[in-house]
Amino acid sequence: MxxxxxxxxxxxxxxxxxxxxxxxxxxxxxxxxxxxxxxxxxxxxxLNRRTFTAMTAVSVATAAVLPSQVRAAGRSSFKAIAFDGFPIIDPxxxxxxxxxxxxxxxxxxxxxxxxxxxxxxxxxxxxxxxxxxxxxxxxxxxxxxxxxxxxxxxxxxxxxxxxxxxLKAWPDVGPALRQLRDAGLRMVFLSNLTAPMLDAAIKNSGLEGLLEPHLSTDRVQAFKPDARAYQMGVDAFGLPKEEIVFAAFAGWDVAGAKWFGYPTFWVNRANAAVEELGVASDGMGSGLNDLVAFATGR
The missing domain is CATH 1.10.150.240 (Putative phosphatase; domain 2)
Known part of the structure; x- marks a missing residue:
C-alpha cells in the first residue's frame, strides 16, 4: 500500500x-x-535574502496545499473562530x-x-x-x-x-476582532491558559464583550493537543468542525487542531518553521489582519 x-x-x-x-x-x-x-x-x-526567499516559498507552498473542501465550501461558510491564547495575547x-x-x-x-x-x-x-x-x-x-x-x-x-x-493584546488585535464581529463571526478563546489569565488580558486590553465565555482546558482537565480540548469549541458553538476556524500561535497547535479536524489558520508571528507532523495549516500569516482575510474571504 x-x-x-x-x-x-x-x-x-x-x-x-x-x-x-x-x-x-x-x-x-x-x-x-x-x-x-x-x-x-x-x-x-x-533576515537576509536567502531567509526571506525561504519564508516566501513557505507561504506560497502553504497556499498551494489548501484543502479542496475548504476551497469548495468558500471561506464565507466559516461561522466561528476559536483562538489559542497567544494570537491575541502578546507574551x-x-x-x-x-x-x-x-x-x-x-x-x-x-x-x-x-x-x-x-x-x-x-x-x-x-x-x-x-x-x-x-x-x-x-x-x-x-x-x-x-x-x-x-x-x-x-x-x-x-x-x-x-x-x-x-499582559495585553498585540496592537492589531482590537481592530481585527471588531472586523470579525461585524462580519458575523462568533469568537472564543480555546486555550491552555486559565480563565483568570485570559480574563486579565481581555480587561487589560479593553476587549470586553468581543469574545464568548472562555474555553480553558481546565474545563476538560486536558491540555491541547488532546482531542478533548479541541472538542470544547464544537460543543460551545454548536457547530460542525468545518465551520469553525482554529487560530493557532504555535506549530504544534496547528497540527493538533488539524488532527482534530478544524480548518486551521496559523498566526505565525514568530516566523517559526513548519512542523514535520504530516499536516499543514489551511492558511498562514504574520498577524490577525491575515486571519480576517482568510476567515471572511476578503
Missing part, C-alpha cells in the same frame, strides 16, 4: 528524549524584542521581565522555562495528573532556575508570575 505523500514543509522539528522543541528557542529569541529594542539576538532573527513582556530580573541570563532561562511549561502540560495530560496552567507555569519556572543554577527567590518568582496577569 502506497503511503500518502507528506506535504512539503520548511525545516523540521526534532523531539529528543527531553522533548525540547526547536520552536521554543525560536520563540524566545523573537519575544526578546520589546518596544522595538532587541534584547536578545542569537543571530537567527536577522513578550514576560520574557523581558526575566531579563530585567536576571540580566544576561534571561534568554537561557526563558527558553528552558517555556519549554518545560509545555512539556509539563503534555506529560500531565498523558499521565492523567492534570493541574492548571498557572501551576504548570510556576513549576516550570522553578525547574528552569534550578537546572541553570539560578537562585530564584519567592519574591522574584511571584513578580514573574504576576507579569502573566499584566
Amino acid at each position: 502506497l503511503r500518502p505523500e507528506r506535504p512539503r514543509q520548511q525545516a523540521s522539528i526534532v523531539l529528543k528524549s527531553g522533548m525540547v522543541s526547536a520552536e521554543i528557542g525560536r520563540l524566545c529569541q523573537y519575544v526578546f524584542s520589546v518596544n522595538g529594542r532587541r534584547l536578545f539576538d542569537g543571530g537567527h532573527m536577522l 513578550r513582556p514576560v520574557f523581558a521581565r526575566v531579563e530585567e530580573i536576571f540580566p544576561g541570563k534571561g534568554a537561557e532561562l526563558s527558553a528552558l522555562w517555556r519549554t518545560r511549561q509545555f512539556e509539563y502540560g503534555w506529560l500531565r495530560t498523558l499521565g492523567g495528573r492534570y493541574t492548571d496552567f498557572w501551576r504548570v507555569t510556576e513549576d516550570a519556572l522553578a525547574f528552569a532556575a534550578k537546572a541553570l543554577k539560578i537562585e530564584l527567590l519567592a519574591e522574584q518568582r511571584d513578580r514573574l508570575m504576576q507579569t502573566y496577569l499584566e
